[in-house]
Structure formats: structure tokens, C-alpha cells
Amino acid sequence: MNDQKDLNLLSVKDKLEHFLLLSGIVVKSTKTGKEYLDLELRDHTAVRNAKMWANFESFISNAKVGSVVKILGVLDEFNNQPQIKIDRIRLATSDDNVSPADFLPKSNRPRKEMELELSSRINQLSNEHLKQLIERIFNEENFEKYKQVPAGKAWHHAYIGGLLEHTLEIVKICDLMCDIHPEVNRDLLISGAILHDLGKIEELEFESGFDYTDKGKLLGHIVIIANIIEKESDKIDRFPEELKNHLIHLVLSHQGKLEYASPVTPKTLEAIILYHADELSAKTNAYKCAIISEMGSGKNWTRYLPLAETSLFIPKIFAKSDDFKDTLF
């Protein structure tokens, strides 16, 4: 798969012999009653509509959303939109050595490095109750999801591994605030930082694109993690009731205001720090990604971004700070 061209770089008439992620599938009929296959396919750079006009009967009996497929076809255009015309299609097999996650955008930080950074930080917790609780919550299944889940659908850290990258950034900011303010309960704050968005592993579906699950829509990630803490701490011997309530308060209040969907506002020193550390990390990443995604436009400003309520300036170079001189602008 290494050498297939990225979807967003293909031109009309280009041939495809590609592995792609199947993110939508439905059988439709033309007005004259002929059945055809209408698919949504993606790699980590783009999502494309695809049509297959014949010989798909055996394929559809096994196909399901979230699978990787291999196709032969050509890039066409319909209504000014690129569209793939498929000649042949099959499900990928284990021999193909591809996995769905390869076809979704992902964090630039190596996952292994991030995992180690997280484990190491958990190990430094001195409060045994909190450490034990986090280790219980990070059972194998949850941890597997936690390493992959994006921090959101579209705005910030919206890529595989995004939540982990985001969390590690918040942990760094919180540790800095603890260095400056010795009054802060460091173990409690860091535990809250690590767990605050963990409910997203159940709130989001990220196998074949990023979307909300039914449970995610009905409960939201904030209540999901609150429930998890409640249940897991019950299983730990003599977990202090007050400590549990303070930790749950951190996750409940981390969006800072009722209108941002936190059911309580921050009422502790740790809670107010976690909220603002989260904001700092999220907004920095969101604005950076928005700027990067329009760096090729040749303009000085991005389009209007509803969530930022403005357009953003695109600097000529996003230079490493070491190289930065008067030439920036």
C-alpha cells in the first residue's frame, strides 16, 4: 500500500489501484430500474464518492462499513465533484497488511512515544488510590481505544491519536501550573487531566470516519466518564468518597460553563486550571490546523471560521522559532 497516490492528489482520468476505507455503502436504482452500488471511500487525505455499475453482487454480501477494500477503477467527475468509477472491488485480507486506521488522518506524534509519556506520567502519581483507579480504567480494551480516539469530530485534534496528544499537552500545562502554585493538588489535577475526555471512546465512532454514537448523543462524554469513575472507584478498597467526588467534579466541570455542556461550573482551584488548560490546548491546535489546511491557497487569510467567529491570518512561513527572524512577514 505504501506507494499508492493520495486521494487528494489524483486528477480526473487517473487510474486507481488502491486500498481504501469503506465509509458508506448503499445499493441504488437508476430511473430505469438498474441497480448500482453507491459507495463512500476514503484515505487519510480525502473522502470520495464512488459508483460501481455491475458485478458487485458477491461483494456486497460481505462488505460492511469500516472495512478496507481494494479497488481497480478510474477518477471521474460528476456535477463538478470528483467521483470514482469502480471496475473491480474486493475486501482486503490479512495478507494485505492494511488496517482501517491507516486511512484516517492521524497525529504527527509517534504513538509509541505518546504511550510511554502517558505511562511514565501515571507512574509518577503518588496517591495510590488515584493511580489504582486510572490503571483500572485503562484496561486493555479501553486503552486500545484511548490511544486511537480523536479529540473531536472536526475542530481540534480531529485525527487518530488526537485525544492522547491533546491530553499530554494539557498534562504538561497543568504540571507547569503546579510548579508555579504549590497550593494545587497535583495528583488530583493530573488525574483529572488524564481522564477528562476519556468518555469520548464511547461517545465517538472512529472506525470508518468520525461521528457520534447513539450513546454519545444521548449521554455525552462528560457523563460517560463520570459513570465510569463512579463504578470503578466502587471496586477499589476504601477509595475516599470525597476524593471520588472531587475527581468527578473535575471531569464534569472541565468545559467551564453550563452553556458549553458542563453540568456544573468549576468550583475548585484544580477545576478552574483544568478548564483553562484544556481551552489553551484545544484552541491552539484548532487554529493551527485551520491555518495549515489553507496554507496552499495563496491568500493571507483563511475563509471565515464559524467556530472562531473570524478568519485567521496565514503567515508566509510557519518557521521553527529558531529560524525566525525579521523575515517572518
Place this chain on the structure above:
Amino acid sequence: MNDQKDLNLLSVKDKLEHFLLLSGIVVKSTKTGKEYLDLELRDHTAVRNAKMWANFESFISNAKVGSVVKILGVLDEFNNQPQIKIDRIRLATSDDNVSPADFLPKSNRPRKEMELELSSRINQLSNEHLKQLIERIFNEENFEKYKQVPAGKAWHHAYIGGLLEHTLEIVKICDLMCDIHPEVNRDLLISGAILHDLGKIEELEFESGFDYTDKGKLLGHIVIIANIIEKESDKIDRFPEELKNHLIHLVLSHQGKLEYASPVTPKTLEAIILYHADELSAKTNAYKCAIISEMGSGKNWTRYLPLAETSLFIPKIFAKSDDFKDTLF
């Protein structure tokens, strides 16, 4: 205790030989260093400050907030506020046959009648999972609290038994909406109505007055009941995951908007009904109580009520509707 005069009817210089609820206690010193006892005492009509200047040493070793006490004293006045001067004080004993709840405002509806109405409605649930869940949650301890807890600190149904009265009213409204709209899932909606505010038994302290607990401030009653449903449904054999999520959604969204502290907005037909039935019951009771509490003022309008953002009209008579004729105004 039957024949003691209500606190709000006593005049300065009146003698007291009263049972009262101890809702605050602290030892203070005069500027000259003399210790005295500063108390807060209440019956169901009023709260009064009290001072005791001597002979309280043996009393304070056993006294604690939430106890009933018997006092001898006289009503005094200080800074234009009534104040009780205590000569003798003792804790009530079981022989006195008084209980703290006697000294708090309470619902006009007989408790027994309300209990029966609730039990009867639970029995009519046809969904066995929901019925079983509610019965588990209403274990003896919880049910005892549920029957007493007020629906709030001050605004609506703010009296002992208030939550139960409020809940039964919502259940009636919801049943009417189900009669009109057969598409509504009646068992789900009624279960949500019964449970929606149950978290208040842990959010509020109502032994010696009405106030928030630490847990109530940190988590709020909405998350408390969500956690309870999560944990209790786990203990029921094959409780459907979707049914659980929909029920939790009802309690999470019952305040209708994020800014009213619901972490999710109503997303089901049942949820939108529950929200508005709750509003209808709560506001009707709040406005009625506000009007009644100023009926003796001789004015046509109440003071300005911040929560209503207006003052309210006080009708000349609050007649039974049967008696209502042109004479109302």
C-alpha cells in the same frame, strides 16, 4: 407540642416555652471576653436568632445541628430583628414525641395519600425492566428520603414532601400527554418522570433546614441520579443497554437547556415532554407560593421576584374555581 404558638406570630415580650429545631449553633465571646451561645432556631413558620448568656455548658456538649430542643425564654428585639433570649434549654427526648421534620414547612397533601398514589402508578408500569429498576432504586433508605426531600431550596415545592408532590403532578401531566399522543413511550416517560429529580435526596440536606451538600455542589442532582441508574441497571439481568441510555437521557436533559445545567438537550419525544411538564408544574407552584406568601400585605402586587423577573398580581380571593363568579376581581 400541639399548642405552642407559631414563631411568626409571637410579639416582643412574649414568653416562650417551645420545642424548636436547632439549625445553627456557635459559641461566641463578647468584647469583654464573656462567652455566650449564639443559636439559630426554627419552626415551620420562621427562623429566629437566639442568645443564651449563661448555664449552657452542659447543653453544648451534646447539642448538634438538626436536633430538637426545648427552651424557656422570651422574645426580644435587636437591630429591628426579633431575637430569642433563652433562660433554659434542653434536648428533646423520645418521650417528647417530636421530630425534626415537624419544624420544617411541609406539603399540604397528606403524605400517606401521596405514597399510595406513587406506588399505585409504579405498579401500573408494564415494562418489567423499568418497574424492577425503580423498585431497586426505591429501597427503604432512599424511599424514606424521597418522601421527605423538598424539590428545591427556595423557589418551588420548597417544603418537606415537595419533591413527591411535584413528581405526582408531573406524572399526571405526562399521562395526559400520552393519552393525547399514542406515539409516546408511556412507560419510559413515566419512569423518567418518577426518577428525574431523585438525585436531590443526595444533593440536598433537609434535616435542619434546606441547603446543598458538598456532593450536591460538586456533582449536582442530575449526575447523581444518572450514576444511580447506571449502577442499579447493571445489577438487573439483561437490562437493555438502549433502554438504559434512553432513560438516562431523560434525566440528563430534563432541565431542557444547557444553560439550565442539563449536560444534553432533549433529543427524544419523551424528553421534550418531560422538560415542559416539569416546567409547567414547577412554575405554577412557584408563582402560587409567591403570591400566597404576600396575600396578607394588602397590596395588589408582590415585591419584585428576581426568578420571575417581575412582580406578580395578587387576586382578591384565591377562590375554588366552583365558586368563581364575576366577583373575582
Place this chain on the structure above:
Amino acid sequence: MNDQKDLNLLSVKDKLEHFLLLSGIVVKSTKTGKEYLDLELRDHTAVRNAKMWANFESFISNAKVGSVVKILGVLDEFNNQPQIKIDRIRLATSDDNVSPADFLPKSNRPRKEMELELSSRINQLSNEHLKQLIERIFNEENFEKYKQVPAGKAWHHAYIGGLLEHTLEIVKICDLMCDIHPEVNRDLLISGAILHDLGKIEELEFESGFDYTDKGKLLGHIVIIANIIEKESDKIDRFPEELKNHLIHLVLSHQGKLEYASPVTPKTLEAIILYHADELSAKTNAYKCAIISEMGSGKNWTRYLPLAETSLFIPKIFAKSDDFKDTLF
């Protein structure tokens, strides 16, 4: 007309021999200067654009918006939108036995049943002034409109007979609240409920679709009904001034908040009940209709609804509650 196929079920190339409601008509020219007729036609299921390329001269001299027409034609497609190509067209005559209202969506409740329910409830009013006032306002012309007017353009009860259905639902809710709270002035509240939205008979145009009239845009239905009450009560002997003001207050404040276009906020017990009963009825109907309109989509959730600020869950079956078992989800 009984057996013509609903517009929303027709496919491209289907022939039409249909009665339809003319909801828009204009003569246009092609770039080469040829005149053609551009029409908007509707039945109770859909609205369609239509073109007629010749022989329409005699038709247009009599045609006007709000008339029923009979057409021969075929369903075509233009820019991915269905479009009717008309071969012949004529105005319906009295012999055709069709009326414009047949081509607009309408309430599921039989109109006769609703009329009787309303009359019966008015008869139960014991306050003679209020009963007389309502009867004056419901003169033949107004009552004819009242039975047909929708409760709104698009959101809730947006169909012929919608206001009457909505009003009867509110009356039921208000009567329940009066049963629970004897302090409420039942006759006043029920009168307010019956009249609260009556101004919509002048605010809305509902002959050939649902839209606002000039008067509706300039005054709004709230002031329109206030003016009607003011004028009609003047014609009743010794109608109490205070009663009139309280009734007008009910209609003025029934939208509950200034930002919802009520010029005063609810200041009486009856006013706060009417506001919340209206909300309960309106939102329940709006959410139900939104869900039903997308039940065929095969999805679990409706599209995002701006007025609800969310998408809504679509249950698998909208079963009668009697049939409801664990199978709901």
C-alpha cells in the same frame, strides 16, 4: 379526485391528470423572447414547480393564486428537481367538487369532532361575561377561519385545523392544572386558552399555502387578538374593566418572554400556566411531526433541526403505548 396519486409519490415520466392547488403564477420569457407560464402547484403532500409552453393565454386571464386547477401533463426533471410539464390546464368548477383546502396538509382529528369539543367546553364556562365575549368573537366568519387556520407556518400544528387541535390540547392541560390547583381562576384561564392564538386568523394567509399577511407582519397575532378583545368587550354591557385587562394580559403574555415577542411577561398565576401549557403542546407536536417526517429515512436520527438546536432520535416504532414492551428499541 379521490384516486389521483399523491404528488410526492410520482416518478419522472409519470403522467398527470390531476387537480392541484395553484399557489404561484407568473409569465416569463425565454432568452429568445418566447413567453411561457411558470407555476407553483401543490397537493397536501408536496409543492412542485410547473412549466407550460403554449396555449395558456385564455387560462391566465382568469387564473389566480388560491384556485384549484385541473392539468394534463407529465413529470419531468430539471436541475435534479422534479418539474411538471403541462399540456392542458383549466380552472376547476363547482361540478368538480374540490376545494382549495383539500390540497393542504390537515389535522388528523376529524374537524366535526373538534368543533363539538370546543363548543361543549365554551358552554361549560360559568362566567357569563367571558362566555358572551367568546361567542361574540366567534361570529360565523371568524369561526369559519378559526376551524381551518394552522397554528403556524412550519414548526408545530402547521396544517389546516392545526390551531383548533392545538387549542383543545391546551384546554385539556389547563383543566388538569385547575383540578390540581383550586386557586386558579378556571374560567379566565380557559377563556385565555381558547382565544390566545386567535389573531392568527388575520396574521396568516392559508388559502393557497401558509404565509404571513401584511397585517400579520406589521402587527403580529398577539396585538391583533388584543385589539379584538378590546373592541368586542366594549360592546358587552358592563363587561368588567379588570376582567378585560386580565384577559388581554393572558393573550399578550402567552409567549412567555419579551424576546419571544410577548410585550409583557406573565404576571398572574393564570398567565404562567397558559404559557407553559402552550409550550408543552407546541413542542410535543413539533418534535413528533419532525420525527414522523423522517421515519422513512432508515436512520436513527433526524437531520439537524435549527429550532430544536439538535437532531432528534427516531424510534424504531411509534407504537401505541399499550403495545409497548421491551421491543421498543
Place this chain on the structure above:
Amino acid sequence: MNDQKDLNLLSVKDKLEHFLLLSGIVVKSTKTGKEYLDLELRDHTAVRNAKMWANFESFISNAKVGSVVKILGVLDEFNNQPQIKIDRIRLATSDDNVSPADFLPKSNRPRKEMELELSSRINQLSNEHLKQLIERIFNEENFEKYKQVPAGKAWHHAYIGGLLEHTLEIVKICDLMCDIHPEVNRDLLISGAILHDLGKIEELEFESGFDYTDKGKLLGHIVIIANIIEKESDKIDRFPEELKNHLIHLVLSHQGKLEYASPVTPKTLEAIILYHADELSAKTNAYKCAIISEMGSGKNWTRYLPLAETSLFIPKIFAKSDDFKDTLF
């Protein structure tokens, strides 16, 4: 009465032999059961509490709020507040040649001058329907009130004659806008300007102070004037329906936004001008009065004014602009 000292200039122990306006009266009892008279008295500079301890029996049988009284007494102090101790009191008689309006703050502009300016402007209206309507509305009784009513309780033009002064200022601004923009319908705009706040003659009570009437609270001045226009235009032969609706639209929308209690927002060119002309006049007067009332404080800034959401700068001199030089600051 000419030479009595203004209430706000009296010091403790000063003797009073004053005519004052009775703005509140109630009989109270001391704790020992002795009855006394508790009054509120005012002149145009201040409001004062007063007590009379004996010999008031004959007086109270005739006294009522809104009467002028003559008192003998002395200025006392209670709880740091000035309080009048009355020795003798009687109602003013026609011989005393005083009227209640003398004891309320009033406009600096001579009333006669303002009346003439208004009449003259009405006479210039060229649209006979509008001129006739305004003359009908300004019958003797209404005009008498219109000349006196304040434009509000406390914020702007809150003095006798304030509405008339405010209206004339708006008329001048509107005439200027018509001079600049010939597209504006001048007669309609000026008629709207003259009538826009007339409902305040029924909304406010201004005989013995400034307060809202019951009708004012239940309906508001906007709906009151809309009702008046509706009823009076009906009595004019062939008053155009559209003209009536546009005029009512002007008065309904003149507060500019729903949240400011207008039931419709401005939808015509005349309406948007009237709204902003009203704002310009009202805010200028409100800020000017707020600054003047604190000019004696010796400070550069007024106290914080909630309605302005700021404190205001107090210039050293409020010079006529002709005299203005660099010395202003």
C-alpha cells in the same frame, strides 16, 4: 406657598410650616398598642417619611393619597434618615391655591410654549386622515394628561411635562431626517412620533408620585396606544386600513427590539427612524439628568449607573456652547 424652603435643603431641627403632597398614608401601632400615623410626603425636590403621634383622627377620615396637605412640624432623624415629626396637619383648600402637580419635579420648558409647538406641528400635517385621528385622540381629557405625564418613572424625562418635552424633541429629529431623506413618509412618521408614547397616560400614575397602574403592568403603554388607534380610526370615515396598520406598526415597534418589549421589530423606513430618534432623545436626556444630579458631589464621575452600565464623566462646567473655549476641562 412661594417661600417655603425645599425639602432637600432642610436640616435636622428645622421647623416646617409647609404645604406638601401626600403620597402615602397608613395607620400603625407601636408595640405597646398606641396608634400613630405613618405618612409619605413630598415636594418637587425630595420624598420624606413623616410620623404623627396624636390628634390625627379627624384628618384621616378625609385624607387620601394625592391630596395636598399643610403641616406644622419639625425635621427629625431616625436610623440616619430624615423624618418629619408632625404636630398639626390639615388638607389644603381651594383658597390655598396649590395643586398636587406643584409638588412633583417638572420640565424646565414652559408648558404653554410646548403646547403651542405641538399644536402647530399637528396643524402642518397634510394627510387629513392622520390629522383627524390625532385630534380625536387628543380629546380634552387625554390632552390634559398628555401635557403632564412624565416619560418614565425614573430614567429619562422623569418629570411632569416630560413626555411632551421628549415628544417635541423626537419630532424635531424626525423632521430633520425627512429633510435629508425625501423618500420618508413625513406625515406618517410625525404622527407616529406624536402618538408613540401616549399610552403612558394610562400606564402611569402621576398624581402623587410616579408609578405604574394595574392596567399599565398588565398591558403596557405600547398595547394601550395600539388599542386607542384601532378604536379611534374605526370611527373615522374611510380611514385607510393600510395606513392604520402602518401607524400601529410604528407605535408597536418603537422600542426597536423584542427584548425591549416591542412585540414586532421595525419593518419600515419610518419605524427604524422613529426607534433611533427615540433612543437619541431618551439617552441624551437620561445621561444629562444623571450628570446634573451629581454635579454638586465634587467628583469627576457619577456613581455607577446600572442602566448605563457605567459611571459618567461630570464636566467642570456645563457651559453654553458659545462660551466654550479651552477652559472646558
Place this chain on the structure above:
Amino acid sequence: MNDQKDLNLLSVKDKLEHFLLLSGIVVKSTKTGKEYLDLELRDHTAVRNAKMWANFESFISNAKVGSVVKILGVLDEFNNQPQIKIDRIRLATSDDNVSPADFLPKSNRPRKEMELELSSRINQLSNEHLKQLIERIFNEENFEKYKQVPAGKAWHHAYIGGLLEHTLEIVKICDLMCDIHPEVNRDLLISGAILHDLGKIEELEFESGFDYTDKGKLLGHIVIIANIIEKESDKIDRFPEELKNHLIHLVLSHQGKLEYASPVTPKTLEAIILYHADELSAKTNAYKCAIISEMGSGKNWTRYLPLAETSLFIPKIFAKSDDFKDTLF
């Protein structure tokens, strides 16, 4: 150029021999690799896309946005949008006697008349410091821009000369308010009125259309003019510090509220007048232009205008007020 047909009146297939303003230019490639020229051209009535398929090499070496060009071509249509197909193109020369400003919408008031009105008003200022400051700021370069700059991109006075027209209107309103209220510091207020929006000469680009400059987006016109006053007053001998601060306060606060981008709210009498005079002038012009732009639609109402949050009524005639009779509606 006098006799070329306005762009918005041209039909498909019409020939063009037109001078037009070049407001956008880019070289693109077809899918088969052929280069073509993609232009944006405008006159004072419309903006049109244009394509040139050959022989544009020599042209593009000199062309730049903001130039006037002469073209030969024909009006085509693409995707239902008008598009110009260019056969020949050249830059305009001085002999052509055309200037970019001829191709942008412009004020109806003669520029010379407006210049004189402004100069005359500046001459009447009696405060020498203020007069000197304004004259410094209105150096030749700034004054040239000031006479042309629109008051905004799209909402009010959005045409060449718009700021000057808007400013003169505000000056008239402010002078009227000074006539009525002698307490107002007239020279200060009029100076603030003249300068308040001057920052727009740097905030907006208006050579080839109306758009924001980078500086405009980063600083905004309010801070730009504040900086100018700060710098220029420093160069005037003994310019009073307080006078400077008060003048800067006027320009900073003239948008009235923080959420409208004023960094301080109005805190002086002059500031509150300037804010409301600005509103009155801006909204009147905006609503008038919106109505005029849709007068040809044949409808009674404009489309929904997001900035007005409503649609607006379109009167049958926008008659001069002298002609106005009952016939208006």
C-alpha cells in the same frame, strides 16, 4: 465611455465594447493543461466573471487589480451565471479619460457640494486646538481618501463618497442636539463626529471594490483613528491632555457597546449623543438602500435581511414628502 450599457442590463449574446474595472485576475489551466485567463470585472452596477482563452500573454505582464481595462467580447452563460467571453483586452490609457472610481457605486450627492459643506463646518469650530488638529489630520493625502472611502463594505453608505455623506448627516443631527441641549460641548462633539470613522481610510481598500486591508483586520478603524489623533495632537503646541483624551474617548466609544467593537462604552454626554446619531444615520441609510435595491421585485417585502433580522416593507412609491397624500399605500 458615456454610452456603454450598464453591466446589469446586458443579456446573453450581447456584444461588449466596454471599459471595466479589473477587480480580480488569475491564470488557470484546463484539465488538459491549456492556460486561460480568469478575471473579475465590474462597473458601478454589477460584478461579472470573465474568461479569455488566448492572446493574453502581453496583457498580463502589465495588468494589475485596480486598473481599468477595455475589452471586446460577448456575454455568455455558465452554470446559470452570466460570464463574459473576452476576445481582446487592453489597459486603459490616460487618453481614455476613465478612472477606477467611475466603476464603483457612488453617493448621489455631488462630491463638491459635500466638500464645501464639510470645510465650512470645520471653519465654524471656535476651539483652535480642535480646528488645528482636524486640519492637520486632513492633509492632502488623507483628505483625498476621505472624500472617496465608503462607510462600509455592504450595509450602509457602501459606495464611493459614502463616509463623507454619512458624516455630514451625523454633523447635522449633532448640531440639532446641541441646539436643544446647551450643556453639550458643541466643538468637541462636532470634532468627534467628523473624525469618528476616519480610520476607515486605512481599514478599507476601495480601489477595485470594497474590502478590508490586512491592517484593517488586525487593528480596526477605531484604533487606527485613535492612534492618528494621539500622534497628531502631540505635534500641536500645548494641546490639552484632557481634551485629547475626551476626543479619543468619542471615537473609541462611538459604536456604543463593547460587543459592537468599541473598547470602551460611552461615558460622556457627547459620547452618548455621537453613538445614537451614528446609529440613526447608519440604520436609516441601510434600510433605505435595502428597500430601493428591491423596488423592482414587484413584491411588498424585501428578502430577509440578516443584519435587520427581518424583511422590510417596500412602499408603492417613495414619494417626496410634499407629494405625499393618502395615495401612499
Place this chain on the structure above:
Amino acid sequence: MNDQKDLNLLSVKDKLEHFLLLSGIVVKSTKTGKEYLDLELRDHTAVRNAKMWANFESFISNAKVGSVVKILGVLDEFNNQPQIKIDRIRLATSDDNVSPADFLPKSNRPRKEMELELSSRINQLSNEHLKQLIERIFNEENFEKYKQVPAGKAWHHAYIGGLLEHTLEIVKICDLMCDIHPEVNRDLLISGAILHDLGKIEELEFESGFDYTDKGKLLGHIVIIANIIEKESDKIDRFPEELKNHLIHLVLSHQGKLEYASPVTPKTLEAIILYHADELSAKTNAYKCAIISEMGSGKNWTRYLPLAETSLFIPKIFAKSDDFKDTLF
């Protein structure tokens, strides 16, 4: 002065021989016409009212607000408020070796240490234009004020040296964000962080308490620093125009939203980071100070804090994180 008792620890009847800061002074008269001195005096722990009844004539001829005085007197009580009765008073002299700043609350961090940290960070700037600009702005006079000015009147870092402490904290957070995100222009961001609140040296008066200056109220600190950057960068050879605008944008937008008084919202990556770093530092300090100030109350919760819109939890110990164990709660 070392050994005088803190004002907030004095009891009624305690003798004072104290140096205190004079923060208010006015001569008043009793009702009997006797003049007395009414003063406001403070040390770093409290502010107290003081009265002097005789022998103050020579003192007042030299006294002015902001001076240190020495008094002999006694602590009295009036209306339940502590009040100092002064027997003798004199101005402090240079021999007394006291300065006004000794009587205001101040940062816990040693000023010298903070100065060095700031200088060191400025030295590390690699962009010579920015370094030169900051050095110009930090001339001796400005730097002297910068080291002392509080970051606000009452909410966060509201003590002498507060702005410097706050700035250094933001710089640390910004440097961390630059370490994580190499795309950020570090020199620009750090320069913006250092300068962002510098306008407070002119906005606030902090000689004798913390209050706003006239200039501060009229312009605000944001525009003040923007003006300073504009003027000082003009004096630097070839300071890049774009760099200046970007730096000014940082200071203008650092409050993040228009309604928080920023005239533009953050539109660059650096701007969004600075805004959230400022929030994180400010809120952490504000909440910490609010909690510490009520640690002695014996309660679990602070009073309701309007700016936090909640009360805050007070932990039993504010332990260093190293010591933190399960014992926290």
C-alpha cells in the same frame, strides 16, 4: 514601623501608634456646625475610617492623599464598623523611612528576582526590532511603574507587583506552548505577552489604593499600550510595518472577545495563545486568592463570588504537592 500590629488584627479599645497610608481626606461638619476630619487610612491588611475632632488645622494644610501619616489614637466602633479615633497626627518624614508602597498588599515573589527574570527573558529575544522596541518602552519611568502596578483593582494579582508576577507566569506558559508548537512565532508571542497589560501603568492609580485614572476610564489600558507601541516603533529605524501591526493586534485582542473589551478578536495563532495563557494565569490567581482570603472562616465553601458565578471549595490544607497524600480531604 516594623513592629506595629496589622490593622486587621486590632480590637476595639486597642491603642494605635501607627504609620498608615492616607487614602482619603475630607473636612466635614456636625449638625451643630462643628468641623471635624474624616479620613480613610490603610495598611497592607485593611482599610479603616478615622475621625479627628480637634487640632487638625495645621495638618490639613499639607496633607494629601497618598502620603504616609503617623497617628496616635484608639480603635472605636460605629454602626458595627471599626473606626479609628485620632488624637494626634503628622505627616511621615524621610527620617521615618516609610514609603506608601509599604501600606499596600504586595506580591509574595521578591521584586528583585522578578526583575531579573524579566530582563533575562527580554535579552533572549532574537528579533532585534522587538527587543529594541521593548527596551525603548521600558524607559526608567515606565519600568519603575511597571514593577509596582497591580494587574487589577480587585480580582486577580490585585497587589503591588501583581502585573509583573502575572506577566512572568504568562511568559512561562507561552514558552511552553512554543516548545510544543514550533509553528508559533516565539519572539512575537513573548513580546506581546510582556507588553499586553503595560497600559495599566496609566490606567490605574496605585499610590494610595487601587483605582482607575480619568485616562484609564476614557481610553482603557488596551488602547493606551497600542498608542505607545505605535509611537515608539515609529522612532525605530525601519521597524517593519507588518510586524508592528501584528504586535498591536496581540495587545488589542488579548482579552479574547469583543464583550471583554478587546476591539478585535484574536486572528493569529499567537493571539489565540496569548488570550488563553492570560486567562489561565488570571483565573488561577483569582480563585487561589479568593480561597485563601476565606481560609479562616471554618467553612467548606467561600461566599458566592459574582465574578466566578459560584462559591468555591476551600480544601482543608493547601499543601505542597509533595506532601499530598490521601489526607487531603
